[in-house]
Amino acid sequence: MLTTHDHFPNTPFTGVEPAGRADDGRYLTLINTGMYLVTRDPFGREPSEAQRTAAFDFGAEVIDTIRERYVDVADAIDAGYVHLDGDPMHYVSVDRLTDDHHADPAEPEALMYHAVGDGTLVLLGAMFLEPEPGSGIQVGGPATAWHYHVYEPDPYCVVASGFPVGEPDAEGRCVAGQIATRSPEMLHVWIWNPVDTFDGEVFTPSSNELDQHFR
Numbered sequence: 558m559l560t561t562h563d564h565f566p567n568t569p570f571t572g573v574e575p576a577g578r579a580d581d582g583r584y585l586t587l588i589n590t591g592m593y594l595v596t597r598d599p600f601g602r603e604p605s606e607a608q609r610t611a612a613f614d615f616g617a618e619v620i621d622t623i624r625e626r627y628v629d630v631a632d633a634i635d636a637g638y639v640h641l642d643g644d645p646m647h648y649v650s651v652d653r654l655t656d657d658h659h660a661d662p663a664e665p666e667a668l669m670y671h672a673v674g675d676g677t678l679v680l681l682g683a684m685f686l687e688p689e690p691g692s693g694i695q696v697g698g699p700a701t702a703w704h705y706h707v708y709e710p711d712p713y714c715v716v717a718s719g720f721p722v723g724e725p726d727a728e729g730r731c732v733a734g735q736i737a738t739r740s741p742e743m744l745h746v747w748i749w750n751p752v753d754t755f756d757g758e759v760f761t762p763s764s765n766e767l768d769q770h771f772r
Contacts, residue, residue: 575600581691588757591709595742596702597695604700612697616754618662619746623683630678633668641722646670646759647684660685660694660744669745671762671771679771681760682747693742697755704757706740713737 576585579595586594604612627633630648634640638648646669653666665683672678687693693703713721714731722734729736743757749770750756762771 579690583691588704591707592704592757593707594702594704594757595690596699598699598702602699604698608698608700612700612755615660615662615696615701616746619665619683620748622663623665623668623680624748627668628680630670630680638668641716644722645672646681649686654686654688659687659692660696665746667743669747671767673764673767679767680748681762681771682745682750684746685744686741687743688741690742693744701744701755703742703744705742708738708740715740 574587576587576593579585583595583597584599586596586600588594626636627638633648637650637652639651640648647667648670649667653664656664658664666686667684669681669684670678671681685693687703690705695701695703708721711724713736714723714725714734715721715737716734721737721740723732725731725736745755745757747754747756747760749762749766750760751766752758752760
């Protein structure tokens, strides 16, 4: 059973503005500086009841899967997820990034954890990644819109098909990874989130929220 809000807003984010269309014709919405929602649905279109149901079912399956398998980060590591240097939150599976699965609830490309005071990692959710723009499946239409980050004004050094691990040196070289000006497209699925199951903003729960929703 889905343990987060059964809540899908009329538009996936508030305080946003249309930002034209991508090269492949999808609609762009500026969420905040450097972050864009990208969707096949025009700005403001509400999900249908069928799309809401599909989004709810997808989220429930993802949450059930990761709670069964990856509450203990050691199990995630055993399954091939690795902690990227410079990124305290995400554990990424390079194998899943390069397979032929797309938004597969059983095979998320990344997991999200939060470190509490004693160093324990608490599972917050999963993240699906698509290095190739436009290949992400919108299971619930506008309720499950993907997003990406533009690395402005300066590029980042990235590994694992788009995760930033640092900035280039003065000569524009990366100690690790390669230069990139944007992230892969991504879709969050939070075990619980005060805004929305699929909210694209990074979420840091309070101690009370951790105790109530994640443990």
